[in-house]
Amino acid sequence: EKPGLELAVVSVPSYACQRHTPLLHHNTILTDALSILAENAELSENEGRGVAFRRAAALLKSLPQEVRGAEQLRGLPCLGEHSLRVIKEVLEDGVSHEVETTMHSEQFKAMKALTGIFGVGAKTADRWFREGIHNPSNLQRSGHTLNRAQRIGLKYYDELNLPVTKPEAVAIGQIVERAVHAVLPGAEITLIGGFRRGKQTGHDVDFLITHPDEGREEGLMPKVVSWLEAQGFLLYQKTTGNSYLESKEGPARPASNMDRFERCFSIFRLSTDNEGREIQTGDGPQTYSPTLTNTDPHTHSDTHPHSKTDSHPLPQTLVVVGDHAQKVSRVLGHSQCSGPRSWRAVRVDLVVSPYSQFAFALLGWTGSKLFERELRRWAVHEKAMTLSSHALYDRKRMQYLRASSEEEIFAHLGLEYIPPCDRNA
Ligand code: TTP
Ligand code: MN
Ligand code: MN
Ligand code: MN
Incomplete structure (x- = not known):
């Protein structure tokens, strides 16, 4: 048997x-x-x-x-x-x-190496591969004109390909909170993406920002970015405005799966100390009271997305030791910038959503990418509904279905609620 x-x-x-x-x-x-x-x-x-x-x-x-x-x-x-x-x-x-x-084919290895450069997609990588460019060094020597994202991607290639750890994500979260609260008190910041699903590492850190008073979040991103830039926390940023309202297609019919929130793709400069331990310096504990929403994927208690019941002060100083710290200091020691340094580059995505769309944005940005794709496929084919990171539209009843929590969206879709930690499809 x-x-x-x-x-x-x-x-x-x-x-x-x-x-x-x-x-x-x-x-x-x-x-x-x-x-x-x-x-x-x-x-x-x-x-x-x-x-x-x-x-x-x-x-x-x-x-x-x-x-x-x-x-x-x-x-x-x-x-x-x-x-x-x-x-x-x-x-x-x-x-x-x-x-x-x-796995061992030259094309696969080259495509992986080249798309591993921030700002380089499959199309560009393929064009370069066919010119004989197989890795970042080839590209460096090729004399190709690169855009700003690609130049910075090449410069920080090694460290941007180092995984971002949970403690590093938390440290970035503290910086983001300080920035957001400096320009809009009362705004709420939620860790999304892979870390919300319980991953211990990621290729970046993703945050969703909203404010309970609808409208207060408008134009927030440029202010947050200015604050971060003034404090020296940003190595790169590209902000795109909210195009949801201006869109003629209507909210339920996005041109692609891309949403239209105010959004910032960035690279943060995260402090580490000389021993390779990570330390986030700041204004000090007296001026900073963290309220990062508890999104521990193993507590199913964060049923209401705006609940703050489990928030607790985060440590001011994060110490990361062991294997990861060694990897970071090794990469920093060998970086193209002169000598070892006391900070590393980390990819960070920031998204701002109006409060009324928060649950949809939270669901849409928690992933995994396949889970999101399957949700939308289910909605269309099984329920005659259109789901996006902005809204859920019922095509039979010809109306939008409101929701203030992920649970309500699953219920509208006739699905059992799946917590973030079980969305790792
Ligand atoms: P990612 O950060 O790309 O992926 P991840 O956080 O799941 O994994 P990793 O640890 O490697 O970072 O995307 C996070 C979620 O955001 C994903 O579910 C898809 C969603 N998303 C959008 O909705 N629109 C976008 O334009 C992008 C880039 C992502
Ligand atoms: Mn991510
Ligand atoms: Mn669980
Ligand atoms: Mn991301």
């Missing part, structure tokens, strides 16, 4: 937004293989293929146990012919020939 045969008879729903997908799961060997193929498809601008591999991987992430044989997969949704072939290969041989070939 093979273990775990019961998997086949357990019915698994086909949309990722109907399932609990924790960060840690039982099929990493299989999902790592499928993720390589997904990434390769995305880098080759074959979105459909990428989504198919991502859906297959997400299905495996949601299973309650390790898959040991292909017969356990019978009856499960989301597993296309190609994905099944790869899974079977890994189950039988330990590796997939296609995955190995992909």
